[in-house]
Amino acid sequence: MSKPIELYFWPTPNGHKISIALEEMGLAYEIKPVNIGAGEQFKPDFLKIAPNNRMPAIIDHDGPGGTAISVFESGAILQYLGRKTGLFYPADARARVAADEWLFWQMGGLGPMAGQASHFINYAPKIVDDPALIEYGRTRYVNELNRLCGVMDRRLSENAYLAGAEYSIADMAAWPWARIAHKLGQSFDDFPKLKAWIDAIAQRPAVQRALEAGDAIGKQKELSKEEARAMAKSLFGQTAASVNDEKSKQG
Numbered sequence: 001m002s003k004p005i006e007l008y009f010w011p012t013p014n015g016h017k018i019s020i021a022l023e024e025m026g027l028a029y030e031i032k033p034v035n036i037g038a039g040e041q042f043k044p045d046f047l048k049i050a051p052n053n054r055m056p057a058i059i060d061h062d063g064p065g066g067t068a069i070s071v072f073e074s075g076a077i078l079q080y081l082g083r084k085t086g087l088f089y090p091a092d093a094r095a096r097v098a099a100d101e102w103l104f105w106q107m108g109g110l111g112p113m114a115g116q117a118s119h120f121i122n123y124a125p126k127i128v129d130d131p132a133l134i135e136y137g138r139t140r141y142v143n144e145l146n147r148l149c150g151v152m153d154r155r156l157s158e159n160a161y162l163a164g165a166e167y168s169i170a171d172m173a174a175w176p177w178a179r180i181a182h183k184l185g186q187s188f189d190d191f192p193k194l195k196a197w198i199d200a201i202a203q204r205p206a207v208q209r210a211l212e213a214g215d216a217i218g219k220q221k222e223l224s225k226e227e228a229r230a231m232a233k234s235l236f237g238q239t240a241a242s243v244n245d246e247k248s249k250q251g
């Protein structure tokens with residue numbers, strides 16, 4: 001039997017996309033924590049498989065041709081796992097286009113916009129003392145997330161799932177972000193179909209197992225105000241030099 005898939009993971013929405021997919025597809029996997037608050041995304045061995053210094057990433061020891069393959073970018077990982085198993089990624093050409101459309105919609109829209117809304121709501125206030133400097137960005141991304149929640153709500157008023165009648169990797173990509181929209185300036189009262197879809201997916205045993213596996217990793221000590229500020233500064237002050245500096249420090 002081949003070794004379990006290695007999942008390079010930290011319990012964030014992007015990480016949860018992949019633990020959900022692995023659980024849903026019944027694939028054996030082993031979580032390799034990448035503590036992004038402690039800078040582990042800069043470790044040379046991690047950068048070899050994830051050159052964008054972001055998790056998630058996977059190593060599948062039973063890749064194409066029976067040899068190992070690594071994959072970074074959650075959308076690419078979801079497509080890879082969908083092709084590997086033939087599950088939750090329809091083979092029919094038209095249905096696959098729909099799954100790809102909503103997967104790319106998530107990757108280019110919902111994820112980045114919700115991520116920026118989270119940045120301006122949760123992290124910028126830890127770094128920037130003057131609220132006036134935060135306001136424009138906060139409003140911009142909260143409004144954009146509001147628009148995207150409206151797009152999902154309309155889609156889900158005509159389809160049970162984002163790609164149509166069947167649950168797919170597109171739902172696995174969008175759900176971890178959508179479920180926290182109420183913490184990012186949105187009210188689920190405005191999006192009843194979206195809320196019903198969030199609740200239905202939350203009931204899936206595989207989704208619950210994935211969240212539990214993530215919780216077990218992420219139980220961290222409470223940070224002091226100063227520690228939280230230092231962590232936010234290191235996470236959000238990155239430039240091209242950040243990776244080069246880390247690489248040269250580590251030889």
Ligand SMILES: N[C@@H](CCC(=O)N[C@@H](CS)C(=O)NCC(=O)O)C(=O)O
Nearest residue numbers: 012014036041054055056073074075
């Ligand atoms: N487009 C990437 C985004 C991944 C991403 O942003 N991961 C974040 C956590 S949610 C991360 O690893 N951050 C580390 C850092 O900012 O240095 C994907 O979907 O895989």
